[in-house]
Amino acid sequence: MAYGIIEHELAKPSVFKDESRLLPDYVPLNLVHREQQLRSLARIFRVLVESPGTSSPKAILLGPVGVGKTAVSKRFGSTLSELAKRRGITLRYVHVNCHKDRSLFLVVKRIAQSFIPNIPERGYSAQELFDFVLRYLEDRSEYLLLTLDEVDFLINVSGEDPLYFFTRVADESLNAVHRLSLMVISRDLNFLSKLSESTRSSLLHNLIKFEKYTAQQLFNILSERAREALRSGAIDDDTLMLIADIAGRRGDARYALELLWRAGKYADAEFSAVIHPEHVRKALSEVVPGVPREVLTSLPLHEQLTLLAVARILKRSKAAYSTMGEVEREYRAICEQAGEEPRKHTKFWEYIQNLKNAGILIARLSGQGIRGKTTLIGLGEISIEAIERVLVKEEKILG
Ligand SMILES: Nc1ncnc2c1ncn2[C@@H]1O[C@H](COP(=O)(O)OP(=O)(O)OP(=O)(O)O)[C@@H](O)[C@H]1O
Ligand SMILES: [Mg+2]
DSSP: OHHHHHHHHHHSOOSBSOGGGGSTTOOOSOOTTOHHHHHHHHHHHTHHHHSTTSOOOEEEEEOSTTSSHHHHHHHHHHHHHHHHHHTTOOEEEEEEETTTSOSHHHHHHHHHHHHSTTOOOTTOOHHHHHHHHHHHHHHHTOEEEEEEETTHHHHHHHTTHHHHHHHHHHHHOSSSOOOEEEEEEESSSGGGGGSOHHHHHHHHTOEEEOOOOOHHHHHHHHHHHHHHHBOTTSSOHHHHHHHHHHHHTTTOHHHHHHHHHHHHHHHHHTTOSSOOHHHHHHIIIIIOOSSOHHHHHTSOHHHHHHHHHHHHHHHHHOOSOEEHHHHHHHHHHHHHHHTOOOOOHHHHHHHHHHHHHTTSEEEEEOOSSTTOSOEEEEEOSOOHHHHHIIIIIISOTTO
């Protein structure tokens, strides 16, 4: 019976040719509208294929959610290492997501494991393990291009040390051969304020900015990805433009691609060979909350705690807005529950601003009401239920 059911399901038509090409982890070969950033990276890192070892270039990739920072760095890293290989140079590209590996040791371990087979890691410090990596490169005359993606997490958790560690290794070898080069990715420059002056200036030389995509740019991106992922004729230009227009308000390609993918799922569920605008609208209203899951999960921990504080207060009060003071008190209580040291007021204020800028919170000055002049905080396009589900049940930020 199972055979029959499965066979029957498989025989149904699907709008997808290769669904995986719409998923967030897939790095497309072609990154339209990011030519300028790729060109800048090539200029900065060309020394790695022309005279490797003579210097350690560093760059910061900066821009809001879903603008291609991760995709561009991965595509650039693997392409450069390919080009180096053709010239007889072994350039290892390692991409570490600091949201996942949140300490210097975990980052170093990830690097070591990515190209050194059977590396013993027990009983070593980060320094010893990295010395091992450097010796490995030295012995084989190889080079390493390292990307620290979502670097804020590394700094928020453990202070500036990790970045100091890598920039120092990169810069230190004055007479020796430079083995390590660095790309650092972040949504904003706040993390720099936590670094020492020398680390900061060492990093700030090359700043590559990623702007939000316009609706037209998103349309071009969607068209290209749809060609790879969907059967021909599965969607027309108007429907793609609708998605682009909706996502254009955020300028976020991840959101646009997720909408396309979910709309495709709706089409499949209705056995429609074509994705219609109504499938897009359904995907929009039913599945994708205003703030996609990934946006929540990739927030720094204390912004997550702040957001949870807002959610909890509004849940209790059933009100549209709460005040800054109320939220800060709740934030402190939640920090305690999470076993985290609450940050100072100025930091807390920064979290609110960041969450507001990310479109998750609404913050505005109160009118002349009972509360006097104060900042009122409400939720943007996301429900309390979604916040609690993602942060508490799934991400377990309260432990
Ligand atoms: N120019 C582009 N062409 C094709 N796909 C793109 C382009 N830019 C981004 N994408 C796709 O959009 C999604 C989001 O991009 P990416 O993960 O690189 O964003 P990001 O800037 O790293 O965002 P975040 O700060 O949230 O990590 C990915 O699936 C990526 O492949
Ligand atoms: Mg990213």
